[in-house]
Amino acid sequence: ALGRGRTVLPYRSREANYAALYELLIAGPLARDRPPPQVFLLLNEATHFYRPRGPDGRALAPVAAIDDLLPPPFVARPVGLLELLVDRLSPVTGVLPTRVTRADLRMGLFEVQVDPVLQTMVRAWRLVDEQARGPAGLQLHGVAWTAGNLCLGPEAPLELELPAGPEGPVSLVLVSGPGGAAPEAWTVEVDGQALDLRPAPGARTRDTLGPFALARMPRRISLIGAKTPQDGVACPHGSLAELRLLPPDSEGFAMSPRTAWARTFAPDADLGHASEPVRWVAGRSLSRVRPGTTPAGGGGLNLTLQQGQPLEFAPIYVPGAVQAEHDLVVHLRDPKLGPRARLQVWDGAELIGEIDPPEDHAGFWQAPPLPWRPRGVLAQIGLLLLDPDDERARLQLRDVAIFDREIVAVSAATSAGGAPGDD
Numbered sequence: 001a002l003g004r005g006r007t008v009l010p011y012r013s014r015e016a017n018y019a020a021l022y023e024l025l026i027a028g029p030l031a032r033d034r035p036p037p038q039v040f041l042l043l044n045e046a047t048h049f050y051r052p053r054g055p056d057g058r059a060l061a062p063v064a065a066i067d068d069l070l071p072p073p074f075v076a077r078p079v080g081l082l083e084l085l086v087d088r089l090s091p092v093t094g095v096l097p098t099r100v101t102r103a104d105l106r107m108g109l110f111e112v113q114v115d116p117v118l119q120t121m122v123r124a125w126r127l128v129d130e131q132a133r134g135p136a137g138l139q140l141h142g143v144a145w146t147a148g149n150l151c152l153g154p155e156a157p158l159e160l161e162l163p164a165g166p167e168g169p170v171s172l173v174l175v176s177g178p179g180g181a182a183p184e185a186w187t188v189e190v191d192g193q194a195l196d197l198r199p200a201p202g203a204r205t206r207d208t209l210g211p212f213a214l215a216r217m218p219r220r221i222s223l224i225g226a227k228t229p230q231d232g233v234a235c236p237h238g239s240l241a242e243l244r245l246l247p248p249d250s251e252g253f254a255m256s257p258r259t260a261w262a263r264t265f266a267p268d269a270d271l272g273h274a275s276e277p278v279r280w281v282a283g284r285s286l287s288r289v290r291p292g293t294t295p296a297g298g299g300g301l302n303l304t305l306q307q308g309q310p311l312e313f314a315p316i317y318v319p320g321a322v323q324a325e326h327d328l329v330v331h332l333r334d335p336k337l338g339p340r341a342r343l344q345v346w347d348g349a350e351l352i353g354e355i356d357p358p359e360d361h362a363g364f365w366q367a368p369p370l371p372w373r374p375r376g377v378l379a380q381i382g383l384l385l386l387d388p389d390d391e392r393a394r395l396q397l398r399d400v401a402i403f404d405r406e407i408v409a410v411s412a413a414t415s416a417g418g419a420p421g422d423d
Contacts, residue, residue, distance in 0.1 A: 012200065013199070013200030013289070013291075014200070014211075014290075015199075015200060015206065015208060015209070015210065015211075015291070016200075016206070016208075017041075018070075018071050018074075018173070018208065018210075018211060019206070019207070019208035021039065021070075021074050021112055022208075024036065024037060024039050025037075025039060025074070025112065025113075025114050026073075026114060036114065038111065039111070039112045040079070040109060040110065040111055040112065041076060041109075041110045041111075041112050042107060042108070042109050042110075043066060043067060043068075043107060043108050043110065044106065044107050048329075048331060048366065048401070049062045049063055049064035049065075049104075049106070049278055050062065050063060050327075050329055050366060050369065050401075050403070051063070052327065052369065052405075061276045061277070061278070061279055062276060062278050062279070063278065063279050063280075063281055063403060063407075064083070064106050064278045064279070064280055064281070065280075065281055065282065065283020065284070065285070065319075065401060065402070065403050065404075066081065066106075066108045066280055066281075066282065066283065067282075067283060067284050067285070067319065068108070068110065068251060068252040068253050068282055068319075069249040069250070069251060069282075069284070069317055069319055070112065070249060070250060070252070071171055071173075071211045071246050071249055071250075072115070072118040072119075072121065072122060072171075072246045072247050072248075072249070072250050073114050073115050073116075073118035073119035073121075073122055073246075073250075074112050074113070074114060074115070074118075074250070075112070075113055075114075075115045075118070075250050075251075075252050076110035076111070076112055076251075076252030077110060077111045077112075077113060077252055078108065078109075078110055078252055078253060078260035078408075078409075079109040079110060079111055079260055079261075080108070080109045080260055080261045080262070080263070081106075081107075081108045081109075081260060081261070081262040081263070081280050081409055081411065082105075082106065082107050082108070082109075082262075082263055082265070083104065083105070083106045083262075083263065083264040083265070083277070083278050083411050084104070084105045084106075084264075084265045085102060085103070085104050085264065085265065085266040085267065085275050086102070086103050086104075086105075086267065087100050087101070087102050087103075087267050087271060088100070088101055088103060089101075100271060102273065102275075106278065108280075110252055115250065118247065118250055121246075121247045122244060122245070122246055122247070123135055123165065123244070123245040124242065124243065124244040124245070125138055125242065125243045125244075126241065126242050127140075127150040127240055127241055127242065127243065128148055128149070128150075128241065129148045130145045130148060134243075135163065136163065137162070137163025137164075138160065138161070138162060138163060138243075139160070139161040140158070140159070140160060140161075141158070141159040141160075141161065142156055142157055142158050142159055143158065144158075146234045146235055147234040149177045149234050149235050149239040149241070150177070150235075150239055150240050150241070151180075151225070151234070151235035151237065151238075151239050152180075152186065152223055152224065152225030152226075152235065152237050152238040152239060152240065153224065153225055153237055154224065154225055154226065154227050154229070154237050155224065156224075157222040157223060157224050158222070158223045158224075158240065159220060159221070159222050159223075160220070160221040160222075160223075160243065161219065161220055162217070162218055162219055162220070162221070162245075164217075165217045165245065166217060166247075167216055167217055168216070168217075168248070168377075169213065169214060169215055169216065169248050169315075169317075169376070169377055169378045170214055170216075170217055170218075170245050170246060170247065170248070171210065171211035171212060171213050171214065171245070171246040171247075171248070171249070172190065172195075172210050172211065172212045172214055172218065172221075172243075172244070172245060172246075173208065173209070173210040173211050173212075173242075173243070173244040173245075173246065174188065174208075174209040174210060174223075174240065174242070174243060174244075175207060175208050175209075175240075175241050175242035175243075175244075176207045176208075176209070176238060176239060176240065176241060177235060177238075177239030177240065177241040178207075178239075178241075179230070179233035179234065179235065179239075180225075180226075180230055180233050180234075180235040180236060180237065180238040180239050181225060181226030181228065181229065181230050181236065181237055181238045182205070182206070182226070182238075183197065183206065183207065183209050183238060184197045184198060184199055184206070184209075185225075185226035185227070185228070185238070186209075186223060186224060186225055186226060186238055187223070187224040188209070188221065188222070188223050188224075189221070189222040190212075190214065190218045190220075190221055191218055191219055191220055192220075195209075195212055196291055196292040196293075196294070196314065197209060198291055199291070200289055200290075200291050207241075211246055212292075212314075213248075213249075213314065213315040213316060213317060213378060214315070215315065215378055217245070218245075221243075223240060225237030225238040226238055248317050248377045248378070249317040251282065251319075251320075253282055253320075253408045260409060261412075262280060262409040262410060262411040262412065263411055263412055263414050264277040264278060264411035264412065264413050264414065265414050266413065266414075275413075277410065277411035277412065277413045278410075278411050279407045279409070279410050279411070280407070280408050280409040280410070280411070281320065281403055281404045281405065281406060281407060281408060282319040282320035282404040282406070282408060283319050283320070283401060283402050283403045283404060284316060284318075284319045284401070284402045285399045285400070285401050285402075286313045286316070286381055286399055286400040286401075286402075287301075287303070287397075287398065287399035287400075288301070288302065288303045290313060290314060290316075291314065292313065292314025292315075293311070293312070293313050293314065294311070294312045295309070295311070301333075301398065302333050302396040302397060302398055303396070303397040304394055304395070304396060304397075305343070305383055305385045305394060305395040305396075305397050306385065306392075306393075306394050307385050307386065307387050307390065307391055307392065307393040307394065308384075308385070308386065308391070309384075309385075310346075310382055310383070310384050311382060311383045311384070311397070312380065312381075312382040312383075313380065313381050313382065313400070314380070315378050315379065315380045316378070316379055316380075316381070317377055317378060317379075318374045318376075318377055318378070318379050318402070319402060319404050320404025320405075320406055321404060321406055322374055322376065322377050323373075323374075324373070324404070324405060324406065325371055325372065325373050325405055326371075326372050326373070326374065326402055326403060326404055326405065327369035327370065327371060327372070327402075327403040327405065328345060328352060328353075328369065328370040328372050328381075328400060328401070328402055328403075329366060329367060329369050329370075329400070329401040329403065330343065330345065330355055330366075330367040330370075330383075330397070330399075330400050330401075331364065331365070331366055331367070331397070331398040331399050331400075331401065332357060332361075332364075332365045332367065332395055332396060332397060332398065333363070333364055333365070333396040333397075333398050334361065334362060334363065334396055335357040335358050335359075335360075335361050335365055335395055335396075336359070336360050336361070337357055337358075337359055337387060337390075337393055337395070338359065338387050338389040338390050338393065339359055339389075340387065340388055340389055341356075341357060341385065341386065341387035341389075341390070341393055342354045342355065342356060342357075342385075342386050342387075343355040343356075343357055343367075343383060343384070343385050343386075343395065344383065344384040344385075344386065345370055345381070345382075345383055345400070346381070346382040346383070346384065347372070347374070347375065347379050347380060347381060347382075348375075348379075348380045348382075350375065352370055352372045353370040353371075353372075355367045355368075355370070357395065364398070369403070372402075379402075381400055381402075383397065383400070
């Protein structure tokens with residue numbers, strides 16, 4: 001892509017992805033009075049693929065999940081889904097390698113567009129020049145304007161009282177003004193509940209906070225600036241420039257004709273282990289890189305689950321058909337537990353099911369899928385490790401994967417030396 005003069009943005013986090021798309025497709029074209037550019041998004045699969053089983057218990061063809069949900073007003077139109085299988089010799093020391101390992105890579109290419117209907121559902125206020133520009137009814141309390149900027153203080157909160165709106169789930173976005181303290185140093189409460197403003201791992205300087213999925217339309221938002229001021233700026237403790245309320249995340253698969261191509265590229269010689277082209281479904285993955293996880297994990301790829309201490313992910317929008325059954329698949333690393341240890345999986349206050357982890361397993365372990373029918377468009381997945389024989393029991397969690405059961409595409413098999421034809 002770079003060789004053909006394309007601009008490629010590295011994917012760092014959902015928050016950075018939304019901010020970049022907003023600038024590329026909405027703010028930039030509006031400021032320059034130009035049509036938006038063509039923007040593509042390349043995504044890895046939501047998580048590892050797995051093999052579901054039919055009613056008779058026999059294993060079916062493998063399934064891989066692709067996360068096509070985007071914050072409104074953006075929608076992801078599928079272009080192509082790719083699965084690449086390669087065989088490689090596993091290196092060893094002192095002898096010729098003889099063991100062959102099959103590696104796999106899956107990704108999806110989407111064209112991102114602004115949906116005009118969804119755009120009318122976004123409620124946004126720009127807080128500049130000592131006024132709130134947007135829908136009527138927004139009330140500000142504890143206001144401090146400086147040079148046209150709405151400044152935050154280190155102690156007294158700025159409070160925003162929002163007008164009534166749809167009662168269903170929404171997503172909240174806050175945009176900071178230029179200069180001032182970094183927004184992750186703020187304190188933000190929505191109807192008395194604090195938001196987790198920690199950045200995603202590897203995040204750089206940010207001026208956009210969110211989108212944060214909320215179960216209902218907020219009525220009151222309270223903001224306190226950073227305790228440590230930044231010198232030489234109009235608002236040393238931070239400033240608020242924009243507030244947006246978005247409808248629930250939108251699906252690309254469900255909102256566009258399924259004309260995307262799907263291909264599996266595999267070696268001509270299967271070495272006695274035939275590969276089956278994957279079937280694609282909508283899905284999501286919950287891991288340590290998702291902000292809002294409580295308690296937050298440290299470094300590395302895994303989250304530590306401790307006996308009796310709940311782990312709860314931030315609310316997410318359910319992929320695929322909300323009213324249909326989904327499969328939840330938990331991935332663990334090096335489980336070593338007592339025979340009576342169980343791992344419970346919850347959606348809010350509703351127990352989805354229990355998992356019996358192996359007592360001693362070296363390496364990666366994939367739990368059998370748990371059937372789950374979501375309660376609505378928003379879910380809050382939690383985990384609880386219970387071991388009555390060991391108060392210090394712990395598990396290393398890689399992620400929790402959510403798979404819709406509706407097949408949206410089936411890969412066509414192609415040799416690794418071939419070409420995808422006219423697609």
